[in-house]
Amino acid sequence: MSHKLSLGIDLGGTAIKAVVIDESGNILNSLQVDTPPGRAVNDVTQAIVDLINSLYRDRPGIVGVGLGSPGLVDEGRKIIRFSPNFPGWQNVPLWKLIKEQVSLPLALENDVNCFALAEHHWGAGRTFKHLLGLAVGTGVGGAVILNDQLYRGSSGAAGELGHVSVDLWGPKCPCGNFGCVERYLGVQWFIEAAREALDDDQISAPDQVSSLAAQGNQNAIAFLENRGEILGSACVSLIHAFDPEAIIIGGGIAQSGEPFFRGIKRAIQERAYPVLADHVQVRSAKLGTSAGAIGAAIIGFETGSLL
Amino acid sequence: MSHKLSLGIDLGGTAIKAVVIDESGNILNSLQVDTPPGRAVNDVTQAIVDLINSLYRDRPGIVGVGLGSPGLVDEGRKIIRFSPNFPGWQNVPLWKLIKEQVSLPLALENDVNCFALAEHHWGAGRTFKHLLGLAVGTGVGGAVILNDQLYRGSSGAAGELGHVSVDLWGPKCPCGNFGCVERYLGVQWFIEAAREALDDDQISAPDQVSSLAAQGNQNAIAFLENRGEILGSACVSLIHAFDPEAIIIGGGIAQSGEPFFRGIKRAIQERAYPVLADHVQVRSAKLGTSAGAIGAAIIGFETGSLL
Known part of the structure; x- marks a missing residue:
């Protein structure tokens, strides 16, 4: 029996939340760190990379990573065009910055899109x-x-x-x-x-x-x-x-x-x-404060299955 | 060389417009009658049936008929749920009433949807x-x-x-x-x-x-x-x-x-x-006052090609 897993990350103004889920939406791991004070691009990138590495070590079955971020995400160009709660974030190539350090398939998505996806899959919108x-x-x-x-x-x-x-x-x-x-x-x-x-x-x-x-x-x-x-x-x-x-x-x-x-x-x-x-x-x-990370993990499954 | 044609009808509060178009959007015939005063369901139905019969006689290549109507059109159930400019029209089974007299494939659509379809195909939205x-x-x-x-x-x-x-x-x-x-x-x-x-x-x-x-x-x-x-x-x-x-x-x-x-x-x-x-x-x-009828004819092509 093979278990495909996905890692979802929800980047917020105060915390970065991560979950590992299976294809039924069960949360197998969850981890949360404070968003680096100042919210500098490099610090945030490093915090996300550390979360990914730390969870992947425990769960090698992870097939993809989804990252939900506030603001306007240009899904095609894989950048954050701007983000109201992250001052100075203008056209930040977050996908590329993370991919330079992580080999797993990665997809970037707006955080509220992730929330809605999660509720649609397993919550009030099912x-x-x-x-x-x-x-x-x-x-x-x-x-x-x-x-x-x-x-x-x-x-x-x-x-x-x-x-x-x-x-x-x-x-x-x-x-x-x-x-x-x-x-x-x-x-x-x-x-x-x-x-x-x-x-x-x-x-x-x-x-x-x-x-x-x-x-x-x-x-x-x-x-x-x-x-x-x-x-x-x-x-x-x-x-x-x-x-x-x-x-x-x-x-x-x-x-x-x-x-x-x-x-x-x-x-x-x-x-x-x-x-x-x-x-x-x-x-x-229905899914509470983990909805964003769960939805990001759904995006992670989609990205992982494209390979 | 075969020419498929479609007949589009735009039901309005003051006039009923009809066009026959080919697959490039050229208008081959157009015809307009006054909307029957009082706008009673039976009178409007008869006026539409007469328009269809009169145009079909000249253009036997017509494969389908699209009808654009104001108001909320329930596309699945083929009825007009209500129409602000047609007092008393509540859940009018317009599709059925016309089909009882016309054998051509027929589809009902909201009139502004028809307008937008026409502009998207051949007008400002191309x-x-x-x-x-x-x-x-x-x-x-x-x-x-x-x-x-x-x-x-x-x-x-x-x-x-x-x-x-x-x-x-x-x-x-x-x-x-x-x-x-x-x-x-x-x-x-x-x-x-x-x-x-x-x-x-x-x-x-x-x-x-x-x-x-x-x-x-x-x-x-x-x-x-x-x-x-x-x-x-x-x-x-x-x-x-x-x-x-x-x-x-x-x-x-x-x-x-x-x-x-x-x-x-x-x-x-x-x-x-x-x-x-x-x-x-x-x-x-760009398409002026014929846009609604042209868009209805696009729907007519779609219905005709389903057979």
């Missing part, structure tokens, strides 16, 4: 052919799966759903656009708006708001519903554009609980074409 | 694999072509791009959503807003505004640029979601000239990710 993934955390990331395939667009940038605008006259987003959904739900703006809505300057993390809501604080409940309605309104535009079967929502803020999802679903019921509102499923992601 | 089509006229219709294929979504409703919202707090659209791009650019609202912007209650058609703009009326120019910027802002969200190579814009209001397109392009340059703004092409449709 039964759907056409789905959108939204990862609501530090920022708001998105991914598009059509006909069971990741849709990457004409230059590898499709699925930047956090930069769909809900208000063309809204506040400016660092990306250059106005009223982006990320500008209301990304953690920094979520906290800023929560402080105002709850009149409480002590709020420093989204889970404080969900705790207050769980304790019955009506302002906290209303705030979470409101953030859900804003995200849900963006979902309505995406439903009209993509007609997906499901929208899978993950990331830290998706842990905010029932009021947040109630707001999302209410916006869809009230605003989308009725036939589509009844058709689309909104689901909470 | 060189692009991934494109969005927007038809800005009575309403704002949309279509999505990915990897050279029409993308219909999970229930045949993808590409309802006129009901992408640019302002979740904006005016209510008859579709149920708020701030839809159609609510600013559909002809009725275009005229209403133009009357206000130009302080002129005599305006009753978009081309009056373009005439004024062509004569140098600064308010008319500014108004057209503004409408372009609103449409362009919706395009920015679509660019971030789909990463298309091109956006093809047709329909009556797309004839408004240079200021309108300048507004669209300015919004994209100012708001989209710079790498995507530089990458995407915004083009005016």
Whole structure:
């Protein structure tokens, strides 16, 4: 009995996570290191190479490595075009830098694409052919799966759903656009708006708001519903554009609980074409914080099987 | 030398247009009748059947018939689920009603999908694999072509791009959503807003505004640029979601000239990710008012070749 294994790596702003999985999605090993302070290209590259070497030593059955990275990944040219959380990363040839030290097949992919792939394979999206993934955390990331395939667009940038605008006259987003959904739900703006809505300057993390809501604080409940309605309104535009079967929502803020999802679903019921509102499923992601690394490992299997 | 021909029909609110084309897209016949007043299902069906019979008599080489219809077309079930400009049309089995009287292979498709297919085959979209089509006229219709294929979504409703919202707090659209791009650019609202912007209650058609703009009326120019910027802002969200190579814009209001397109392009340059703004092409449709019927005929060829 032969077991093919794949290694997936999820490069994040604070940590680099790695998993080794088998073809059924079972996690055989997992390892995590801090992202090097300063996030210099060479330091990050070395940390990734060390992770790969350390896991490959234990698991020689690994057939490929997938690496999920934030930002715009040019899958063809194998570079990070830019990455909002990695200052100075412009057209970084990360694939080449790693391949100079690692002989395993390697593929680079956007981290939210990895998250959505994982949920599609083994999580909340398993039964759907056409789905959108939204990862609501530090920022708001998105991914598009059509006909069971990741849709990457004409230059590898499709699925930047956090930069769909809900208000063309809204506040400016660092990306250059106005009223982006990320500008209301990304953690920094979520906290800023929560402080105002709850009149409480002590709020420093989204889970404080969900705790207050769980304790019955009506302002906290209303705030979470409101953030859900804003995200849900963006979902309505995406439903009209993509007609997906499901929208899978993950990331830290998706842990905010029932009021947040109630707001999302209410916006869809009230605003989308009725036939589509009844058709689309909104689901909470199931695979937790390992989804990105698991999805990267799926990409690793694909790359490995090309040889 | 055998010539395969196809018959395409474009069902509109005021006219039903039909063309017979060959495989190079040359129009061999064209015919147009008024849409029966009242738009009753039986009357419309009979008018379409009469058009098919009359053209088939002259052109026995026709291998299939494509019919483009406004509204949500359920391609699988071959019905019109609903159609905003055809009051009372709910789940109309148009395919079956026509097939009872016509033996040729027949396929039903959304009319804006037909428009985009035609532009993709022989018009402004010919060189692009991934494109969005927007038809800005009575309403704002949309279509999505990915990897050279029409993308219909999970229930045949993808590409309802006129009901992408640019302002979740904006005016209510008859579709149920708020701030839809159609609510600013559909002809009725275009005229209403133009009357206000130009302080002129005599305006009753978009081309009056373009005439004024062509004569140098600064308010008319500014108004057209503004409408372009609103449409362009919706395009920015679509660019971030789909990463298309091109956006093809047709329909009556797309004839408004240079200021309108300048507004669209300015919004994209100012708001989209710079790498995507530089990458995407915004083009005016080329095939004019026959695009819908030509695209329907492309669908006719596809249906005919299935036999």
